[in-house]
Amino acid sequence: MIKKACNVWDNPNLFWILVLPFFILSCKSSEVNTNNTPVQSEPTSQNETNNVAVTDIQTEEYTAEIPGSGEEIEMVLVPGGNYEMGPFENGEIHEVKVDSFWIAKHEITWDEYNLFRNEVLEDIRTQVYKELYGVDLEGDAISSPTLSEEALDLLRDNDIPADIISLPSPPYSDMTAGMGTDGFPAVSMTHYAAFMFTKWLTVKTGNFYRLPTEAEWEYACRAANPNVYEPISNQSELNRFAWYRDNSERKYHQPGSKEPNALGLYDMLGNVAEWTFDQYYEDYGAQLEHNPADNPFFKPDQLYPRSVRGGSWMDPAESASCVQRRGSNPNWKMRDPQLPKSLWWHTNAPFVGIRVVRPVNEPNSVDEMEEYWIDAIQDYN
Amino acid sequence: MENKNQLNSKLTRRDFMKKTSLAAGGGFLLSSLPIGSSAYAAANDTLNVAVIGCGGRGTGAANQALTADNGVKIVALADLFRDRLDECYTALSERLKASNETDRLAVPEEHKFVGFDGYKHAIELADVVILATPPGFRPEHFEEAVRQGKHIFMEKPVATDAHGVRRVLQAGREAKRKKLNVVVGLQRHYQNNYNEALQHIRDNAIGKITAGQVYWNGAGVWVRERQPGMSELEYQNRNWYYFNWLCGDHILEQHIHNIDVANWFIGEYPVSAQGMGGREVRNGKDHGQIFDHHFVEFTYPGGAVIASQCRHQPNTFSRVAEHFQGAFGTIELDSNNKAVIKDWDGVVLYDHEGMNDPNPYQVEHDKLFASIRNGEVIDDTEYGAKSTMTAILGRMATYSGQMITWDQAINANDKMVPDNMTWDTPPPVMPDENGNYPVPTPGVTDVLGTESTASKG
Numbered sequence: 032m033i034k035k036a037c038n039v040w041d042n043p044n045l046f047w048i049l050v051l052p053f054f055i056l057s058c059k060s061s062e063v064n065t066n067n068t069p070v071q072s073e074p075t076s077q078n079e080t081n082n083v084a085v086t087d088i089q090t091e092e093y094t095a096e097i098p099g100s101g102e103e104i105e106m107v108l109v110p111g112g113n114y115e116m117g118p119f120e121n122g123e124i125h126e127v128k129v130d131s132f133w134i135a136k137h138e139i140t141w142d143e144y145n146l147f148r149n150e151v152l153e154d155i156r157t158q159v160y161k162e163l164y165g166v167d168l169e170g171d172a173i174s175s176p177t178l179s180e181e182a183l184d185l186l187r188d189n190d191i192p193a194d195i196i197s198l199p200s201p202p203y204s205d206m207t208a209g210m211g212t213d214g215f216p217a218v219s220m221t222h223y224a225a226f227m228f229t230k231w232l233t234v235k236t237g238n239f240y241r242l243p244t245e246a247e248w249e250y251a252c253r254a255a256n257p258n259v260y261e262p263i264s265n266q267s268e269l270n271r272f273a274w275y276r277d278n279s280e281r282k283y284h285q286p287g288s289k290e291p292n293a294l295g296l297y298d299m300l301g302n303v304a305e306w307t308f309d310q311y312y313e314d315y316g317a318q319l320e321h322n323p324a325d326n327p328f329f330k331p332d333q334l335y336p337r338s339v340r341g342g343s344w345m346d347p348a349e350s351a352s353c354v355q356r357r358g359s360n361p362n363w364k365m366r367d368p369q370l371p372k373s374l375w376w377h378t379n380a381p382f383v384g385i386r387v388v389r390p391v392n393e394p395n396s397v398d399e400m401e402e403y404w405i406d407a408i409q410d411y412n
Numbered sequence: 413m414e415n416k417n418q419l420n421s422k423l424t425r426r427d428f429m430k431k432t433s434l435a436a437g438g439g440f441l442l443s444s445l446p447i448g449s450s451a452y453a454a455a456n457d458t459l460n461v462a463v464i465g466c467g468g469r470g471t472g473a474a475n476q477a478l479t480a481d482n483g484v485k486i487v488a489l490a491d492l493f494r495d496r497l498d499e500c501y502t503a504l505s506e507r508l509k510a511s512n513e514t515d516r517l518a519v520p521e522e523h524k525f526v527g528f529d530g531y532k533h534a535i536e537l538a539d540v541v542i543l544a545t546p547p548g549f550r551p552e553h554f555e556e557a558v559r560q561g562k563h564i565f566m567e568k569p570v571a572t573d574a575h576g577v578r579r580v581l582q583a584g585r586e587a588k589r590k591k592l593n594v595v596v597g598l599q600r601h602y603q604n605n606y607n608e609a610l611q612h613i614r615d616n617a618i619g620k621i622t623a624g625q626v627y628w629n630g631a632g633v634w635v636r637e638r639q640p641g642m643s644e645l646e647y648q649n650r651n652w653y654y655f656n657w658l659c660g661d662h663i664l665e666q667h668i669h670n671i672d673v674a675n676w677f678i679g680e681y682p683v684s685a686q687g688m689g690g691r692e693v694r695n696g697k698d699h700g701q702i703f704d705h706h707f708v709e710f711t712y713p714g715g716a717v718i719a720s721q722c723r724h725q726p727n728t729f730s731r732v733a734e735h736f737q738g739a740f741g742t743i744e745l746d747s748n749n750k751a752v753i754k755d756w757d758g759v760v761l762y763d764h765e766g767m768n769d770p771n772p773y774q775v776e777h778d779k780l781f782a783s784i785r786n787g788e789v790i791d792d793t794e795y796g797a798k799s800t801m802t803a804i805l806g807r808m809a810t811y812s813g814q815m816i817t818w819d820q821a822i823n824a825n826d827k828m829v830p831d832n833m834t835w836d837t838p839p840p841v842m843p844d845e846n847g848n849y850p851v852p853t854p855g856v857t858d859v860l861g862t863e864s865t866a867s868k869g
Contacts, residue, residue: 149726201630201632201633202630202631203666204630204732205628205629205731209731209732212729366773367472368469368472368473369472370471370472370475370507371471379748409503411503411506
């Protein structure tokens with residue numbers, strides 16, 4: 032009943048995870064639709080595709096379809112480069128190098144997030160074991176919430192965490208704060224939930240998705256502008272781009288209802304604040320090594336604080352800025368009455384949402400992907 | 413005389429107790445008094461807490477008790493299931509490890525009580541009890557805690573049937589006589605935006621409330637799966653949300669919060685209810701008996717009508733909030749610290765700024781323990797029981813499809829929960845040969861038990 036294929040190259044899906052980005056780099060068309068399924072023509076070889084210059088494809092966009100749903104995530108290329116990150120709170124700036132990546136044109140909506148919430152755990156686990164690890168477990172070996180001993184043994188033998196993917200538990204109450212679901216940004220998820228969404232998206236689409244690093248997020252927000260950042264201080268100008276406290280009528284709005292930045296990215300400044308990948312450090316600039324710092328990120332190992340960028344519908348105008356930073360806080364689960372508190376829901380953070388990225392240089396193996404995956408930490412606050 | 417009175421008024425209660433104790437013949441130490449009779453615990457006395465019902469919420473309440481008062485120790489745990497009890501113990505250990513206070517969890521093996529009657533033993537060891545089992549057991553547990561003279565935090569709802577509500581009201585009268593503190597987990601009463609808004613309503617900001625809409629619309633909650641070897645009684649207790657004798661349906665278990673706000677703000681309890689409901693999308697075998705939607709009109713003695721809706725259906729419009737209309741304006745409230753009062757021209761009269769409001773789940777414990785320390789009495793029993801009854805009235809209306817009066821409902825012969833249960837007690841409800849549980853049918857279901865005497869109590 033159980034078979035196993037250890038070599039990643041035996042797995043056609045993984046093969047495509049590895050070669051697809053290079054193929055896209057070599058495309059001349061301005062629109063590439065991955066359609067989630069592998070593109071039809073064969074790439075020549077790994078060596079040849081490796082030589083494609085990133086600068087050739089600065090306007091690339093593609094649409095990631097979430098299979099079986101009709102939902103699509105539009106992705107925009109941010110060509111890599113160096114920029115003056117900051118100023119941070121102490122006024123410092125630090126030169127940072129960021130490699131090319133695609134970033135979602137819009138914040139993730141409830142329509143997309145609910146596909147993840149409504150997923151069947153057995154199905155998605157079967158898919159994860161098979162597509163990422165080449166281990167084929169039949170459905171009845173993976174019964175929620177427990178796994179059969181046989182299945183657990185196989186997972187142990189292959190060094191695969193049994194809880195490699197989990198799904199959000201239902202919240203006790205309405206996490207939208209009455210602000211609506213259809214077409215509106217998903218909010219109130221924990222950092223762990225946001226990260227797990229990206230892992231789910233990776234499995235569903237066959238491409239590697241994750242949260243943006245702080246460095247990537249700021250760079251994308253500034254539309255890859257390498258110069259020192261000047262926030263928009265004129266409110267009528269800001270109104271063109273951002274939903275924030277003075278114009279939001281105390282609620283979030285449908286993504287894309289304001290003007291985009293120069294890269295075509297919507298709602299970077301306001302609407303919902305966005306999770307990044309990093310542990311939050313107040314003195315981020317001082318923590319950076321090298322000048323320029325090379326694709327910096329701080330992999331979280333503490334539950335709080337984790338980094339959120341951009342302002343939200345609740346925040347004042349000055350927060351609608353590419354350099355706005357904040358760390359998550361136990362207060363964001365203040366009205367979670369349980370102990371331990373929910374891994375999945377920030378009962379008091381209806382202002383924080385998700386935007387996903389996909390690096391152009393994707394990890395070469397599942398082992399490398401695992402470097403970007405974080406462990407759940409129980410919340411006893 | 414005047415001076416003497418002033419002097420007396422400066423005496424603390426503690427001084428008074430010491431003097432009277434000494435006067436009573438020495439050797440009569442304050443700490444030996446049962447807390448319930450002294451109604452007072454000095455700041456340096458330890459308050460021993462027992463947790464009855466060790467799920468996520470019971471554990472959370474224990475955490476809030478520990479946070480409320482440095483002199484609190486958790487001394488006993490009781491649950492039907494050892495695994496839940498152990499999870500609770502672990503969570504509290506982790507919580508206290510972080511603050512280097514592990515000595516505040518003082519629960520030796522012999523103070524871990526598993527099974528149906530564990531609550532009695534746990535209550536004996538405590539000064540304050542947290543009652544957080546599924547609500548079907550609450551009347552029995554509350555009665556015992558009152559009998560033993562303990563201060564009480566009990567979660568809402570306080571019963572699942574009118575029979576249980578009558579028991580709680582009766583025991584509540586005894587608690588009052590014993591000057592016991594009883595805090596009920598309807599935490600909106602301990603939340604700033606609600607209290608501030610109520611003050612404005614009382615000050616006639618929008619006139620008398622004549623109508624309102626209260627909502628608990630969401631996607632639904634957890635389902636626990638039947639495991640191999642599980643007895644029917646264990647399964648129902650594990651998956652308690654879906655069995656009426658244990659949970660009372662979601663109109664009671666969750667929507668009670670919003671219905672309670674209607675009662676509180678109007679200042680009355682309804683005289684009658686009529687409504688509709690059913691099982692539309694959540695109707696599997698693992699969903700027991702409860703409906704997934706209810707819509708009820710509650711009519712109040714003063715003429716106000718409240719439309720109450722609650723829904724557990726994924727991918728539908730969600731809202732958890734309370735709206736009221738008065739002669740001069742409207743008020744919108746929600747648990748996210750919203751309170752907006754407007755006149756009928758849309759002019760904002762009050763907009764609560766609640767960003768930094770305290771956590772109401774914490775406040776209810778802060779107030780409970782401060783009240784115990786200060787020799788005061790908080791008594792939430794009556795509104796807790798009557799709001800429980802209001803939600804049960806709504807459920808009676810949707811299950812039966814009939815207009816039901818408060819008097820009919822409160823006197824109903826509807827006892828669902830067996831007394832003194834053991835693992836040998838037959839479950840009050842059983843599945844049919846296909847594994848389906850009986851589901852109420854409007855137009856057919858008798859909710860009042862009218863075959864028996866309907867006017868007792």
